[in-house]
Amino acid sequence: MSNLKRVDHDDYKFLRIVDAIASINQKINLIGVITEIGISKQSRGPDCCCTIKIVDESNASSGISINFFAENFEKLPHVESAGDIIQLVRVVVKRHQSGVNVLFDKKFSSFALYEGREGSNFVPYQVSSKFHARDLDKKFIAGLRKWTVSRQPETASSDSLSLKDIKQGHQFNLICKVLHVCEVKDGEWMLFVWDGTDAPPVNIHKKLDEELENPLPLQLEPTPLSRKVLCKFPAVGTVLRMTNDKCNEKLGLHLLKAGKWVQFRNIDFEVRYGLWCGILLSKSKFSFLPNDDDYALQCQRTNDERVKSKWDRQPTTCFPRPSKIIDTDYQDVPFVTLMDILTYPEVIAKFRCVVRVVATLPAHPRDFQAPCGTYRLRLTLEDPTARIHAYIYAEDGVKFFGGYPSIDKMVKMHNALLGVEETDDADSNEKARNPPWVECCLNSYNIDESDVWGSIRYRIFATTLIG
DNA sequence: TTGGGG
Structure with a gap:
């Protein structure tokens, strides 16, 4: 016994x-x-x-x-x-x-x-x-x-990057909240992560004259996320895409739960189509952090303060204020982010925001008017939270360009808007663009009554490019 | 068996 x-x-x-x-x-x-x-x-x-x-x-x-x-x-x-x-x-x-x-x-x-x-x-x-x-x-x-x-407690944050300090290269650590996880192809996953800060804007290398055939994408995932998913995302701060598309091993990324704060180790960062992308490798590691982790709480608190403040929704990298090349009416209306716009509960609404114009369609100002003389063009806008297409039509175009300037004047204005350096070099199409932050007024509407949310469009109004 | 620290 x-x-x-x-x-x-x-x-x-x-x-x-x-x-x-x-x-x-x-x-x-x-x-x-x-x-x-x-x-x-x-x-x-x-x-x-x-x-x-x-x-x-x-x-x-x-x-x-x-x-x-x-x-x-x-x-x-x-x-x-x-x-x-x-x-x-x-x-x-x-x-x-x-x-x-x-x-x-x-x-x-x-x-x-x-x-x-x-x-x-x-x-x-x-x-x-x-x-x-x-x-x-x-x-x-x-x-x-x-x-x-x-x-x-260990200070896990000391060797981790924040999204506002993100840079291209190898083997960084990142503490962030996982917002969404989805399998984009067989075995290929995309994570959507956030730490409340704005990632720095980057140069756009994509040629403008490809815009019709092969436009600058609005996101890195092959199928855009549904509005329902976007509505769960924070309104402020960059949503970083992370992919395992360079990893030959099958990772169990479906085990990462949305809502968790995670420390990733040994991840790479790249710019793809002017958007930051995190690259998960087989040597990458992660740890789930407790919900009351100090660093996570601090990120959350900083974000809560920013969201509450009336004027803090403009990108933090837009300092002290947007470029004067654009002027808008409604100067007393606070700015919203593109994520605010994408998740706004009503279809028809008006907004004022701070964005960069990363592409235009048509590529050249000589084609901005239809044969009948009416302005019609599409801008690709971005801020740290998202990219959208916004259209300029008819009288909004007259307001935007200040009437019908000469083609030389239009080219100058277009270059200023897109951040293309003025040189004697004829082919500005080849050059990298670094668009300035500009303010603009947008309104949203739908073009199909049977698919109200699916047919939502955005138009620029009450906005003037001074050049 | 497989993977494996700094």
Whole structure:
């Protein structure tokens, strides 16, 4: 009887991480606080895998990595937040080059995941198939939760970029909120992330005379997001697209939940069609942050302040004010963002906003009027939140161009609007454009009564290009 | 088996 009890007790022992490191090739039990969660991916074998890093009192700084394998993504641990607790039963300690890590063997290992917050219940939010809860679990979980409270929180933000400081290059870290996740093609995912700041505007290299055949896109996803999805996005701050299209491995990106704050590590940034794009690689990692993470709360608070303020919706990179090349009526009407416009609850409305004109159709001012003399052209507008097409028709064109200027004057005005440098060089079509921030008045309307939202259009009015 | 730290 006493012998049985003893065996049971030994079997139940949790090793401290320092002791685990010395137990190469042994089957042990571990319990720890999760500090990092790798992106789940398809292994080169038949399984899915992911790596999680844990710490405990004996090894609070470096911790130890656990490699999980499972037949499918669903069977891998789905950690809700860094700081949660994982209990590991019968895992194997492995030596690897200079380090030691732990293998979760799907044949005999098991795990349970618990919230890390002190005072939470002792019911695991996920268990593996072979896991058996025991009464004693509570004691270890409570102990770790108590230790976490006393622990200095790590300043995860120190080596992370903010979207306002985004730059092209390799291997950056980014703390952001995941707004939306969708599969755009088989195995190709797009994430929509946000941190409340405005990404800097970039030069547009796309040739204007391609605008009819191959226009500058309004977004990077092949199918535009529905209005319903956009309505859940914040009105202010850049929505960054992230893709795994350069990654040869199949990542479990469907596990990223919208609404979560995440720290991404080792991601690249590129500009595509003048839009910032985050590139997820197989070496990229991410960790879910707790909902009350300091950096996340600070981003949210800064955004709340900006949204409340009457005049702070103009892009932060537009300082101190939009270019004087455009003047609008209604100077006392506060600016809104293009995301405000895209998600406005009524179809017919008027707005004033600060935008850059990134393309025009037609490409050349000589074609801005129809043969009958009526102005009709399309502008592609952008701000940090979105891009839209906006049309200039008839009398709004007369107002916009101040009548019918000579073609030379029109070319000058067009170049100023698009941010094309004036040179003697004839082919301005070849040059990169850096459009200035300008204000404009827009109104929205629909062109099909049977599809009110689907046929929404935007027109420029009460706006004059001074040039 | 597969993956694996800085």
